Amino acid sequence: MTASSATAPSGAVYDRGYRPFEGTLGGRRAARAAVYRASLRRAVGLRRSWRQKLFPWFLLAVASVPAVVWVGVAYITRGTPAEAVEIITYREYLGVSTALLVFVAFAAPDVLCPDRRHRTLPLYFARPLTGTDYAVAKVGAIATLVFAFSFLPQVVLYVGQLLVSDGAFEYFGNNLEVLWKIPVATVAFSAYFSLLACAIASLTTRRIIAAATLLILLLGSSGFAAGLSEASGASERPDGFQVELDEDGVEGDAPVGTGPNSTIAPGPILREYEDPSSAWGAVDLLDAPMHVRDLVFEGEVIEVYLAGVDGAGLLAVSVYLLVVMTSAGTLWWRYRWVEP
Amino acid sequence: MALVETRELTKTYDAGTVRALDGLTVTVDHGVVGLVGANGAGKSTLFRILLGLTEPDAGTVVVDGIDVATDPIGVRARLGFMPEHDCLPDDQSAADIVSTLGEIAGLAPRDARQRASDVLDLVGLDEARFRPVEGFSTGMRQRSKLAQAIVADPTLVLLDEPTAGLDPAGRQEMLDLVARLGRFGISVMMATHLLDDVQSTCDQVVMIDGGRLVGSGRTEDLLETTGVVRVDVGGHGARLVDELGAVATLLPDGSVELPAGDDRIDAVVDAVARAGLPLHALSSRRASLDGLFAITDRDVG
Numbered sequence: 001m002t003a004s005s006a007t008a009p010s011g012a013v014y015d016r017g018y019r020p021f022e023g024t025l026g027g028r029r030a031a032r033a034a035v036y037r038a039s040l041r042r043a044v045g046l047r048r049s050w051r052q053k054l055f056p057w058f059l060l061a062v063a064s065v066p067a068v069v070w071v072g073v074a075y076i077t078r079g080t081p082a083e084a085v086e087i088i089t090y091r092e093y094l095g096v097s098t099a100l101l102v103f104v105a106f107a108a109p110d111v112l113c114p115d116r117r118h119r120t121l122p123l124y125f126a127r128p129l130t131g132t133d134y135a136v137a138k139v140g141a142i143a144t145l146v147f148a149f150s151f152l153p154q155v156v157l158y159v160g161q162l163l164v165s166d167g168a169f170e171y172f173g174n175n176l177e178v179l180w181k182i183p184v185a186t187v188a189f190s191a192y193f194s195l196l197a198c199a200i201a202s203l204t205t206r207r208i209i210a211a212a213t214l215l216i217l218l219l220g221s222s223g224f225a226a227g228l229s230e231a232s233g234a235s236e237r238p239d240g241f242q243v244e245l246d247e248d249g250v251e252g253d254a255p256v257g258t259g260p261n262s263t264i265a266p267g268p269i270l271r272e273y274e275d276p277s278s279a280w281g282a283v284d285l286l287d288a289p290m291h292v293r294d295l296v297f298e299g300e301v302i303e304v305y306l307a308g309v310d311g312a313g314l315l316a317v318s319v320y321l322l323v324v325m326t327s328a329g330t331l332w333w334r335y336r337w338v339e340p
Numbered sequence: 341m342a343l344v345e346t347r348e349l350t351k352t353y354d355a356g357t358v359r360a361l362d363g364l365t366v367t368v369d370h371g372v373v374g375l376v377g378a379n380g381a382g383k384s385t386l387f388r389i390l391l392g393l394t395e396p397d398a399g400t401v402v403v404d405g406i407d408v409a410t411d412p413i414g415v416r417a418r419l420g421f422m423p424e425h426d427c428l429p430d431d432q433s434a435a436d437i438v439s440t441l442g443e444i445a446g447l448a449p450r451d452a453r454q455r456a457s458d459v460l461d462l463v464g465l466d467e468a469r470f471r472p473v474e475g476f477s478t479g480m481r482q483r484s485k486l487a488q489a490i491v492a493d494p495t496l497v498l499l500d501e502p503t504a505g506l507d508p509a510g511r512q513e514m515l516d517l518v519a520r521l522g523r524f525g526i527s528v529m530m531a532t533h534l535l536d537d538v539q540s541t542c543d544q545v546v547m548i549d550g551g552r553l554v555g556s557g558r559t560e561d562l563l564e565t566t567g568v569v570r571v572d573v574g575g576h577g578a579r580l581v582d583e584l585g586a587v588a589t590l591l592p593d594g595s596v597e598l599p600a601g602d603d604r605i606d607a608v609v610d611a612v613a614r615a616g617l618p619l620h621a622l623s624s625r626r627a628s629l630d631g632l633f634a635i636t637d638r639d640v641g
Contacts, residue, residue, distance in 0.1 A: 018462060018524040025446030038443070114429050123421070128445070130413070337393070
């Protein structure tokens, strides 16, 4: 960009000359991509000490182990009566991925808080980058990791199930719908937790405060929803109605052992609803993405406490969108102006 | 084409009660420019506006031919910025920081790593660049900040108080670096309240106070035109004053002083010869920027 006028060395320590950059600089897109890459690296501990690498990869292992175990069990029980028992469904596996909440709680503050704490933001915004670009890149990096950590185990589960099934083509044909349901539900799950975590992290310079706030908010709202639902005297489910797993792994309300597709004799109860149905279940912010997941997989909310409530689907989607939009608005507001 | 051109630039804070910039009109050419003013004079506000991070209430700013109001991103692509405050993440190495900021400035990752290495070498952080900046001295941190400002080879680098907090040796090193950037063809605008720094480093100076322009121009010219010429004619100063006219002043010791200017010394020598006076001594003394700033500030105020 600038022309160099080479000077003779004067003996100064720094006198090593200067080479102007003769290539082409990228614009906003390149800047956004650079922030995204830097955030990804930081979140998984690349270019950092081994201690900072340990945590994210441990969580990835925690999120993936059940899938690997299931594939192993399915292989071992192949051709035995136990083969028919489905240990975990794709829908349920996304619930296992909620363990990634711990990752999000620590990773999002780690990629956002230091920039404000160390007053690095002016260095970013003195470059071809807007506040929106910055927030999109940061949320995108966290969402990418949450998506990857949630989606890859599902892939392991699917491929494993495909391989241990009697007929791979038959399994593929019978489970075509999961090929879109899994990614869609995982995107909804990733976007929700990433946006919420980043929005909270944008409000403080202290990582630990952001992490604690997120966990308290989600777990607290869950407990709050449970308490309100119990206290509201909401309608109990009819006595004797419990939940079993059908052949296709879907939960269904039916008297024990009498479900139309039940493969289990009366006696063993896989899951049981002991909780009342209540609209207060909608304030459970931890379960909000699980409700959306239910809608994607089953077309209705089947997770406590919202299950069985009239208009539960609309309520669940409304709460989900409210949280997502509030989080996005908070991020926009926090990064609209940055004073050097 | 001027590098920076502002017209009637005005910026107020706190519902108009604080005027950070008050109709600032100034033109700056390529080179090393000192932006001089006391704390609160409006230097940082001017930088924020140049970077497109703050909108002025009125007026226009054009940087390298681009209007900041219409294309702030395009302007920022041509600028480097070194803030006054500490702004480096402690847990990262200087190489990582500069390289990442180079990428954000638009360099490809490979280019960014190479450029980071080059500019960190340039500022004297060769081996140290791989250490976390946590353990850096103030001077090393300042040099890291300078390196990130120039990593993408900007047309203009804005330096906000680059010598703040440095010991005399570190300050001199920083000023040497700034002067060298100018020789490399990178224009620099250095905000400072230390006039000595400007006088020793900058070829242009812009002086502001209370958001208003106090004076601007080439440092040499400003100092030249505000210097003085003193003549000792052995107690016959009154006759020389008559010869020179109102421009000359008779001092108590009998010598004569008059403002410096083009051909002033030749005019004095001619006047002494015409009056047939003995010329005992003739000296010319430049004003310091301190003195100049005090004079012009008083005149404006």
